[in-house]
Amino acid sequence: xxxxxxxxxxxxxxxxxxxxxxxxxxxxxxxxxxxxxxxxxxxxxxxxxxxxxxxxxxxxxxxxxxxxxxxxxxxxxxxxxxxxxxxxxxxxxxxxxxxxxxxxxxxxxxxxxxxxxxxxxxxxxxxxxxxxxxxxxxxxxxxxxxxxxxxxxxxxxxxxxxxxxxxxxxxxxxxxxxxxxxxxxxxxxxxxxxxxxxxxxxxxxxxxxxxxxxxxxxxxxxxxxxx
Amino acid sequence: xxxxxxxxxxxxxxxxxxxxxxxxxxxxxxxxxxxxxxxxxxxxxxxxxxxxxxxxxxxxxxxxxxxxxxxxxxxxxxxxxxxxxxxxxxxxxxxxxxxxxxxxxxxxxxxxxxxxxxxxxxxxxxxxxxxxxxxxxxxxxxxxxxxxxxxxxxxxxxxxxxxxxxxxxxxxxxxxxxxxxxxxxxxxxxxxxxxxxxxxxxxxxxxxxxxxxxxxxxxxxxxxxxxxxxxxxxxxxxxxxxxxxxxxx
Numbered sequence: 270x271x272x273x274x275x276x277x278x279x280x281x282x283x284x285x286x287x288x289x290x291x292x293x294x295x296x297x298x299x300x301x302x303x304x305x306x307x308x309x310x311x312x313x314x315x316x317x318x319x320x321x322x323x324x325x326x327x328x329x330x331x332x333x334x335x336x337x338x339x340x341x342x343x344x345x346x347x348x349x350x351x352x353x354x355x356x357x358x359x360x361x362x363x364x365x366x367x368x369x370x371x372x373x374x375x376x377x378x379x380x381x382x383x384x385x386x387x388x389x390x391x392x393x394x395x396x397x398x399x400x401x402x403x404x405x406x407x408x409x410x411x412x413x414x415x416x417x418x419x420x421x422x423x424x425x426x427x428x429x430x431x432x433x434x435x436x437x438x439x440x441x442x443x444x445x446x447x448x449x450x451x452x453x454x455x456x457x458x459x460x461x462x463x464x465x466x467x468x469x470x471x472x473x474x475x476x477x478x479x480x481x482x483x484x485x486x487x488x489x490x491x492x493x494x495x496x
Numbered sequence: 497x498x499x500x501x502x503x504x505x506x507x508x509x510x511x512x513x514x515x516x517x518x519x520x521x522x523x524x525x526x527x528x529x530x531x532x533x534x535x536x537x538x539x540x541x542x543x544x545x546x547x548x549x550x551x552x553x554x555x556x557x558x559x560x561x562x563x564x565x566x567x568x569x570x571x572x573x574x575x576x577x578x579x580x581x582x583x584x585x586x587x588x589x590x591x592x593x594x595x596x597x598x599x600x601x602x603x604x605x606x607x608x609x610x611x612x613x614x615x616x617x618x619x620x621x622x623x624x625x626x627x628x629x630x631x632x633x634x635x636x637x638x639x640x641x642x643x644x645x646x647x648x649x650x651x652x653x654x655x656x657x658x659x660x661x662x663x664x665x666x667x668x669x670x671x672x673x674x675x676x677x678x679x680x681x682x683x684x685x686x687x688x689x690x691x692x693x694x695x696x697x698x699x700x701x702x703x704x705x706x707x708x709x710x711x712x713x714x715x716x717x718x719x720x721x722x723x724x725x726x727x728x729x730x731x732x733x734x735x736x737x738x739x740x741x742x743x744x745x
Contacts, residue, residue: 276739280668280708281698281732351708355666358600358707364502364515365593367568368665371717377665379710453711459736461729 280354283347288457290344291450297337298480308487314420315411321401321419345387352380375449382446389439396426428495433488440481447477497523497583500591501536503548506604513604515593525584529572530555530562532583549607555579557720560655563662564608565595570659570718577657577720597658599667601704614704615656615672621700622693623676625685638684651679653721660715660723666707671715673701674731675723681734691738698735 276282304324307317324330368377375382400406401419409418426432451473455461460469498521506513520536527535530552537547553561557580566572572581586592594608602610640648652675660671677694680686686693709728716725 272739272745279698279735280670280702280706281735284708284732285736351710355668355707355710358667358705359598359665360600361598363565363568363595363598364504365565365568365595368714370569371663371714372665372712376710376712449711456711456725456729457709457732459729459731459733461726463726466726 280351283351284457286343286347287351288454290340290347291454293337293340294344295447295451295454295476298484302480302483305487306483308420308423309490314409314418314424317420317423318409318416318418319411322416341390345383348380348383373449375445376453379446379449382442385442386439386446389435389442392435396432397423424491424495427488427491430492433492436488437485440485443484444477444481447480448474451476497525497586497588499523499532499586499589502591502593503608504595505548505607506596508606509603523583525582527583528555528579529564529566529581529583530579549605549609551609552579558655560657563597563610563612563657563659565597565662567593570597570662571657571720575718575720575722577655580720597662599658599661599706601667601669601706602658602661610658612656612658614706615658615669617704618669618673618697618700619656619676622689622696623680624689625680626688627685640683644682648679648682651675651682651723651727654679654719654723655721657720659718659720661706663714663718664707664709665712665714666710668709668715669701669704669706670709670728670731671719671723671725673697674725674727677731677734678727681730690734691742692744694731694734694738695742695744698731 277286304320305317307320308314310316397419400422401417407418407421408415409421410416427436452466452470455466455469455473460466498519501518501520502515503518504513505516518536518540520532520539523532523535530550533548533550540547551561551563553559555562557577560577562571562578564571564578566578566581571578573585574581596602596604596608597610597612599610601614602612605611654672654675656672658669658672661667661669664671677697680693681690711725711728713725716723
């Protein structure tokens with residue numbers, strides 16, 4: 270066994286992959302959010318549609334998006350492997366456990382939170398990514414050029430109150446997942462320092478609130494606009 | 497105090513085991529937890545019953561031999577070793593649940609006694625330093641900054657009781673292993689084996705079947721010696737830098 274595969278099979282190596290893919294997905298959330306906030310611009314979706322088209326045409330974005338899917342898959346596969354291994358490390362559980370006195374609920378339930386986020390992600394990809402890429406799309410003309418009207422299908426989806434509620438709740442779970450995951454990734458990478466760790470924790474906490482809240486704001490605002 | 501003790505009884509490693517309830521009266525608030533168990537065992541012996549087996553040695557909080565998962569927490573409600581826990585931490589009439597450490601790598605030998613030799617094997621794998629033979633070296637011959645010495649001593653406070661493993665939802669031994677890696681990696685004396693140590697101790701920790709850390713921080717919160725999880729981050733740094741730069745292909 271080469272030293273690379275031996276390292277990646279060790280508990281620390283698997284944790285390293287979880288941390289690196291997690292941090293990449295955190296970065297993706299930021300980019301995704303900045304793009305999606307254009308849905309709220311008062312131009313009937315023009316800037317959002319132009320942005321969506323530019324993203325679809327950009328070769329760099331296409332490569333990164335393949336990487337993004339690969340990292341999501343890695344994050345999921347390694348979390349399953351680690352969870353199963355961790356479960357096997359304690360075959361008999363305690364009859365009485367007061368875990369809430371020594372650790373946060375989120376930190377102990379990352380697997381459950383992650384599963385919920387994965388379910389959301391599948392619904393989300395089916396509803397938008399798949400439809401935009403392979404579905405029958407409404408079209409729109411700007412200055413004589415025809416574009417896919419991505420804004421229209423987003424607006425249609427967010428006029429359904431159940432869909433909006435599903436999104437808002439899912440973002441809540443994402444927030445809890447991030448509240449542990451953000452700082453935890455740095456700790457796993459060994460980046461724990463008396464000068465920087467308090468800042469990482471504060472930024473992670475803020476990130477876990479602000480980013481999901483802004484994501485949730487989009488369907489809420491668009492639902493209100495649809496009334 | 498009158499107490500109801502719900503204690504895990506298990507004849508041997510292959511026995512399935514189960515809880516047994518015991519009523520114990522006349523317990524003084526000033527007794528240590530282990531003294532309370534001594535009283536119970538005296539009663540059981542007098543009745544011709546098998547006493548409850550539990551680990552203990554120094555009873556001064558420094559040897560790391562005592563264990564016990566008491567009322568859902570390792571070493572009980574106080575952040576100290578079980579031998580330093582006193583009955584004033586409990587209430588009259590209370591039911592106290594006492595379980596052994598639960599981890600695949602810590603198999604139950606009998607009742608509340610577990611085999612913690614997995615920790616010894618992790619130490620044997622790399623928790624040592626090479627020293628020259630000959631006369632005793634002069635004190636302070638090797639300059640070590642005060643802050644570094646403090647950090648190494650903080651890590652070296654680990655008594656290897658296994659409360660970190662017991663507290664962790666994954667039965668991970670990373671706080672223990674990282675404390676041992678840290679105390680040696682921080683000091684000049686530990687540099688000779690530095691890379692090999694990190695690689696070997698982590699490999700042995702995995703081989704023993706301890707879980708992977710999910711950074712819940714439960715270990716740090718329950719550690720009777722207050723070992724910090726900054727040590728885990730240091731172990732990760734030591735390990736990752738060792739695997740990419742050591743000569744061990």
